[in-house]
Amino acid sequence: MSKLPEELVELLNDPTSGKVVGSTDEDGTPHLVTKGSLTTLDGETIVFAEGFEGTQSNRNLIRSIWFDRKVSINVTRGMTSYQIKGRPYKYLITGRIFRTMIERARQRRGPEADIAGVWVIAPEEVRNESPGYRAGLAAEKRGHFHNHLDVLRAQG
Amino acid sequence: MIATQEAGLAALVEKYPDVPKSIILKLDLQRRGIAFTEATAEATNAPYYRGPEQTAFSTKDPSRRPLPGPMILRDGTTVISSPVQGQFADPYTIDFVDGRFFVIDRGEIIDEVDFSPRPEFYGKLTSRGVPMESIAWSRPQRLDIYPYRYCHYWDTRDQCKFCAFFTDLKQQKQLAGASYARVVHPEDIYETVREALKEPGRYSQINLTAGTDYSGEVPFEKEVDRYIEVLQAIGRNFKTRRFPSQLIAPAYSKRQVKRLYDETGLSSYCPDIEVWDKELFRWICSGKEKWFGRDYWINSAIDAVEIFGKGNVYTNFVAGVEFSRPHGFTSIEQALDSNFEACEFFAKHGVIYLSLVWVPWKGTGLGDEQQPPLEYYVRLIRGLVEIRRHYGLASDNDDFKHCGNHGDSDLERLN
Numbered sequence: 001m002s003k004l005p006e007e008l009v010e011l012l013n014d015p016t017s018g019k020v021v022g023s024t025d026e027d028g029t030p031h032l033v034t035k036g037s038l039t040t041l042d043g044e045t046i047v048f049a050e051g052f053e054g055t056q057s058n059r060n061l062i063r064s065i066w067f068d069r070k071v072s073i074n075v076t077r078g079m080t081s082y083q084i085k086g087r088p089y090k091y092l093i094t095g096r097i098f099r100t101m102i103e104r105a106r107q108r109r110g111p112e113a114d115i116a117g118v119w120v121i122a123p124e125e126v127r128n129e130s131p132g133y134r135a136g137l138a139a140e141k142r143g144h145f146h147n148h149l150d151v152l153r154a155q156g
Numbered sequence: 157m158i159a160t161q162e163a164g165l166a167a168l169v170e171k172y173p174d175v176p177k178s179i180i181l182k183l184d185l186q187r188r189g190i191a192f193t194e195a196t197a198e199a200t201n202a203p204y205y206r207g208p209e210q211t212a213f214s215t216k217d218p219s220r221r222p223l224p225g226p227m228i229l230r231d232g233t234t235v236i237s238s239p240v241q242g243q244f245a246d247p248y249t250i251d252f253v254d255g256r257f258f259v260i261d262r263g264e265i266i267d268e269v270d271f272s273p274r275p276e277f278y279g280k281l282t283s284r285g286v287p288m289e290s291i292a293w294s295r296p297q298r299l300d301i302y303p304y305r306y307c308h309y310w311d312t313r314d315q316c317k318f319c320a321f322f323t324d325l326k327q328q329k330q331l332a333g334a335s336y337a338r339v340v341h342p343e344d345i346y347e348t349v350r351e352a353l354k355e356p357g358r359y360s361q362i363n364l365t366a367g368t369d370y371s372g373e374v375p376f377e378k379e380v381d382r383y384i385e386v387l388q389a390i391g392r393n394f395k396t397r398r399f400p401s402q403l404i405a406p407a408y409s410k411r412q413v414k415r416l417y418d419e420t421g422l423s424s425y426c427p428d429i430e431v432w433d434k435e436l437f438r439w440i441c442s443g444k445e446k447w448f449g450r451d452y453w454i455n456s457a458i459d460a461v462e463i464f465g466k467g468n469v470y471t472n473f474v475a476g477v478e479f480s481r482p483h484g485f486t487s488i489e490q491a492l493d494s495n496f497e498a499c500e501f502f503a504k505h506g507v508i509y510l511s512l513v514w515v516p517w518k519g520t521g522l523g524d525e526q527q528p529p530l531e532y533y534v535r536l537i538r539g540l541v542e543i544r545r546h547y548g549l550a551s552d553n554d555d556f557k558h559c560g561n562h563g564d565s566d567l568e569r570l571n
Contacts, residue, residue: 053552053569059569059570062231062569062570063570065178065230065231066176066177066178066231067173067176089230090230090231090232091230091231091232092232093228093232093234093296093297093557094228094272094273094296094297094357094358095270095273096273098357099356099357102356102357103356106356114357115357117232117557
């Protein structure tokens, strides 16, 4: 697995970043949930805690690891935003990473906070979705004809 | 034995696209068994993985490296399988390469796996000086405790014909006395559980089982008293009255089951029927037949639902043993029909009829028998899950993370 971009790693490790996991249910309907625990521990994979076994999100992720379906993650802080597409690689129910994540959950939410497991996502595609970055790319690709003229209006 | 063309893992993954590869692999890992390379044996002997000095299935042997805890597949599915030398004819190989474990079959990498890590209470002693790793054994999310390590069915040679529990199969005798204390002191159990619970998030269930002891003025009363004493000792560790737990035990009277529920924090009861067919039960489980027969076992499970609630009573069966010669089924369809009939019967009454893969351990009464093909197990777990779903049942207790023996409950993670 390759290293994630430094800016993304910094975003992932910032507890104030917004973090969303998108999965699909049996008939393909998207399902989005926020995951405050989402982070990277090794700079290569994404990990997040799952609170309960029976949630829609967890069932979707199980279906994804069983039947080779992708999931999507968005991490955003201010005007910086990244999308990561990948596949669930592991669901951890014990071990070092599980221990780290349950201890973090208890630091954040109190001593009785609990988790059911920890998902490890193997990224396959990382996209910088920051508006500034996307605007530059769009202008390069499509030229100026989609800009609203009032934005280009001279001042005064 | 049933005449069937054997389809392997890859063929069955293609044939049954609704069953994940990991679960078919698990069934086959249990069915064909596993063997460790030297690299795996060394890696699992390292401090992070090192298992207990002895288990319910092994004698204490200082020349033998302890086996690690259960294997864990990438999706979290736990697999109970041990690399017992000379037992398996065609085992999968577990290799250790570049810091990771892999399942290998005939030179081909099948998947990455891991093992349950060594719990922190192993290596510690109770205040009475008893090694805690001789009191409780660890699965990934379950603590296993065996308070009584002798099965009295052996006294009259009425042990279940497939069983290798607490037994020296070479000498055909129970191990208690030589390798184990027969009775474990409740205070040792209390202290071991207390220590185990210090590890954050390590356990979400406690499981009790033991050899059968039918003694007492009322049959089984001594055993029930012992379980109550042990469960009460364990319960002192919790602030809630009821705690996630399961007792795998003989069929008790309704009064005895109610005592277990009322006087302890036990949350699930599991009297194992082992094999559904009436004649096969009588032949394979002659001890259970004597104390007190198939109908008694069935009724005990059903009555227990009134006490523990729907879905909190289980009965396991040893899938595959129903083909044993000379009395067993001779076709897959017969065996599936029998087990689906049982599953439906129990499900109607709120009991979960759960399968586990039979391993004909050498030295047991059925040690020379052959297992059915892998496809039988795949068809079996699909059918069981479908029946239970129809009755609003799914196993949350004996599941992928707590037990590791049941492909059907693994499949219920999507329910």
